[in-house]
Amino acid sequence: MSAEATNPAATPGPVVPSAPRRRSRPRIDLRRLGRAALLGPASRGRLPDAIGHVVEAHRAHHPDADLEPLHRAYVLAESSHRGQMRKSGEPYITHPLAVTLILAELGAETTALTASLLHDTVEDTDVTLDQVGEQFGAEVRYLVDGVTKLEKVDYGAAAEPETFRKMLVATGNDVRVMSIKLADRLHNMRTLGVMRPEKQERIAKVTRDVLIPLAERLGVQALKTELEDLVFAILHPEEYEHTRELIVDNASRADDPLAEFAEAMRTVLRDADIQAEVLIRPRHFVSVHRASRKRGRMRGADFGRLLVLVNEDADCYAVLGELHTCMTPVVSEFKDFIAVPKFNLYQSLHTAVAREDGQVAEVLIRTHQMHKVAEAGVIALGNPYTGSAEEQTRGGADEERVDPTRPGWLSRLLDWQEAAPDPDTFWSTLREDLAQDREITVFRPDGGTLGLPDGATCVDAAYAQYGEDAHACIGARVNGRLATLSTVLKDGDTVQLLMGQDPASEPSREWLEHAHTPAARIAIQRWLATHPAPTEQVGPGAAEDPAPARPTGATAGSAAHTPGTGTSAESAPATVPPAPRPGAAVTVVGRPGAGARLAGCCTPVPLDDITGFAVRGGVVTVHRTECAAVARMAGAGRAEVDVSWGDTTGCRVTLVAESFGRPHLLADLTEAMALEGAEIVSATVEPPTEQRVRHTYTVQLPDAGHLPTLMRAMRNVPGVYDVGRAQHHAQA
Structure with a gap:
């Protein structure tokens, strides 16, 4: 349930200022929607007045759409939410209406709008998923179920590694689920003024760290930019106010350089007989703030960009040629995102032109279809389950757009969360990926392209192109010259990866130092976890030291904690150095004298069901049968080796205890x-x-x-809420 739902007596707070809207359609008055919602459904056969604005926006994009599902969805949502109120004082139904209107304005198709109207019913009312499926079909049921699962994710703990993973799993294979969630968050952010300041700040931080990067990856710029401005106003009120004053002062000036640039461009294009619209797009607040920090004093042309819209792709290049011929181009500002689209579907030509007084205008050139996709991203692609593949990929050929509901980056994230050796690794690599402000494009000799983060190396290119087969990469050519795999790539480089033929090829541990993408880091770490270095191999019957991961700030010289001293677990990290490790006896069946060691990834102990895999030096690594590494290696064709426990007296195991912090906790736990x-x-x-x-x-x-007795005793210590077997993974 949205945090906005409450009783009618709640008093509205101040309204958070938002960015100037680029569209001509005015923002709908919530009180007007509220009054319409209170009137209830309209007479039979006529759409309720309360969704009239949604219908108007929807028909603008889909004039032939069947509106009957929207009618039924509104009637069900209004009757289910009747009596529920938001903190702003409006009936709760105004929230799903406003969310649906946001999506309708962006061009969402009927199925997504139907699910949006119903997105809170299963969570907040007596309506069940089965009822939704019976009345609206399996597709609407799937979307409502996905949004409901997202509502259950603890966004307040967004810094927790598991949170983002749960979000991705809840999103599943259809990013329309996340589109509805983003529109839901935007409406809540617009009305966040009714919340306490500390809650506003918490929600704004989560929006900044998690949801805005997702909006960027979905290509929904219209949502992303407004969310950025709303977050900016809450987290940086003084800088927001300064930026607002800059915008107001510029608007009060008599002259408008951007208008003069626009008129000059219209003349150039009219004379060239090119049909085009030339529009002025004001920068949103965050964009103005960034530009002012970068450029210092802002000039009139810095407060916006010029947008040129044409009908065909070829017209984009015709416009570019005329502007560069008849005006003074700033060559360093040219970028072609039509020939090489961004990973989030974005396509445009970028350039800039200057005039004699030094004013420079940035120019975006795109078709009307490109503009629709640039604003609405995946939302603009319609229903992915109807129409041809060619229609689904309109706006440029790209292998990641075959299924718009699951673009390539989402597939990679879902793969990463399954392959990551632990939540912390997944979270750290994912945060790095989301924080990337710039992406580069490198070319393959076969004519394909790879999108990589700025600073990526040949190692990253290898795993982006070949997946785990990149373990066999032995070198690279960059722009025709031999290069090391650590070579940092630049935008526009051509990269040829040189692959070895030995199926037993393995990655170097040093590659981790040069891997910047999650795909590369996780693949290398997973291989290293199942193939410890030769220096870690020990003799027959010996077990492998799991080498517990050292916490941030801990060093080899950290002082050991002495049980019973009453030292709080909230103090600096404590590390007890490991003692030499004896091992439990393991027999390798059919291989007398063969060496065996216990895998650190699952820390098997006597009586566990175990299996083995041969590694270098004739040693057999012993795993628990349910270890994830077993399934991976067996799936890769690695032969299992029969192993059995010998003497089971004495065993060594690594346990992880999760607890709430309190004084004397460490002493009590070690005593138990x-x-x-x-x-x-x-x-x-x-x-x-x-x-x-x-x-x-x-x-x-x-x-x-x-x-079992030990683990039970540890769980019984006050403050400890979970104890489990460790899953260790080799570190670089």
Whole structure:
């Protein structure tokens, strides 16, 4: 349920200022919608007046759309939400109406609008998913279910690694789910003034860190820019006010350089007999703020851009030629995103022209269809389950657009979250990817292209092109010259990856130092986790030290915590250095004398079901049968080796305890472990995050049968809410 729902007595707060709107359609008055909603459904056969604005916007994009599902969806939503109110005082139905209107203005198709009207019914009313499916079909049911799952994600803990992963899983294969969520967040941000300042700030930070980057990747610039301005107003009110004053002062000037540029361009294009619209697009608040920091004093032409709209792709280049011939081009500003579209569907020609007084106008040249996609991204592509593949990919050929509901970047994120060795790795690499402000395009010899983040290397290019087969990469040619895999690529480079023929080829550990994309880092880390370095191999019967991950700030010389001293777990990270590790005896069936070692990724202990895989040097690595690495290696064709436990007296295992921070917690926990006969070999306590603490212990037990009792005793310590077996992964 939206945090806005409350009782009618709530008092509205100040309205958060928002960015100037680029469209001519005025923002709908919520009170007007509220009055219309209170009147209830219209007479039979006629659409309710309350959704008249939605219908008008929808027909502008889809004149032949069947409006009957919208009628039925509104009637169900209005009757289900009747009696619920928002903190602003309006009936709750005004929220799904406003969300649906946002999507309708962007050109969303009827199915998405129907799901948008119903998006809060399953979460907030007695309506069930089965009822939605029976009345509106499986597709609407799927979308409503996806949005409902997103509502259950704890956005307040957006810094937690698992949060983003859950969002992606909840989104599933259809990004229309996320489109509805983004429109939902935009409307809530528009009305955020009714919230307490501290709650406004929390919601704004989550919007900035998670939802705005997603809007960028979906290509929904219209939502992204307004969300940016709303966040800017809340988190940086003084800078927002300064920017607003700059915009107001510029608007009060008698002369308008952009209008003069626009008229000159219309004349040039008219004389060349090119049909085109030349429009002025004011910069939004965040864009003006960035430009002022970059350029210092702002001049009149800096407050906006010129947009030239034409009918055909070829006309874009004709416009470019005329402008560069008849006006003074700023060559360094030229970019061709038509020939090489951005990963988020964006296509345009970018250039700039100057005049004698030094004023420079930035120019965007695109077709009307490109403009629609530039504003609305995947929303503008309509229903992906109707029409031909050619219609779905209109606006430029790109292999990532075959299924608009699951663009290539979303497929990669879903693959990463499945392949990542742990949530922290997934989260850190994903945050780096979302934080990229610039993407470069490199060319392949076969004519294809690769989109990579700025600063990417040949290692990143190899994994972007070949996936895990890039383990066999042995070198590269950049622009025809031999280059090392650590070479940083520049926009426009041509890269030829040189692949080895040995199927047993392996990546170098040093590659991690040169890998910047999640695809490359996760693939390399996953391989290293299942193929420890030769220096880690030990003799027969010996076990592998799991090497607990060192927390941020911990060093090899960190002081060990002494149990019983009462030291708080909220203090600096404590690390107990590991002792030499004896191992449980493992027999390799049919290979007398073969060396065996216990895998650090799943830390098997006696009585666990185990299997083995041969690695370098004739050593067999032993895994628990349910270990994820087993499925990966078996799927890759690696032969399993039969192994069995020998002497099960004495075993070593690594456990992870999750707890709430409190004084004396570490002392109480280690005392409970000692009472169960566990000898602590090594221990790591990570710095607390939101009052939660993660402890990692490697312990020696007299017998594997003691493990369940030990874990139960640890869970019984006040403040500890979970204890589990560790899943360790090799670090670079």
